[in-house]
């Protein structure tokens with residue numbers, strides 16, 4: 032009987048894990064709603080894109096998070112299966128040199144819109160395991176303190192050819 036109970040628990044866990052995916056599929060690619068967890072946090076994620084880059088290199092993803100709820104939330108992590116490592120980063124100025132660094136969390140205050148954009152907050156991909164070619168799409172899991180995990184679709188866009196680390200140059204054509 033103990034084994035049967037474990038199976039039932041697995042099935043229940045499976046249902047809950049699947050629900051956000053179903054919700055994501057039912058929504059339009061660029062506009063995914065979450066917040067049905069009773070936490071009072073209602074987040075909308077839109078305009079999700081990532082830089083085109085070759086396998087083995089690094090890339091980054093950008094997006095907007097709109098918090099229409101009345102509770103503050105935090106972006107505390109991200110994951111995509113296109114890179115060895117996914118982190119959340121900010122760009123800071125240190126001795127007049129722009130550099131990026133990992134952050135533990137990005138605050139998403141109630142009523143606010145937070146942009147992850149070139150020259151600022153971004154989702155960092157180290158060591159791409161796939162080529163990211165313009166027009167490709169991949170799933171990006173965003174992990175929030177209150178809203179939980181939200182899976183969105185990122186669209187790969189071309190970026191200005193160069194040294195491949197355009198995030199250091201926020202003035203360069205918006206990249």
Ligand SMILES: [Cu+2]
Nearest residue numbers: 120131132155
């Ligand atoms: Cu970075």
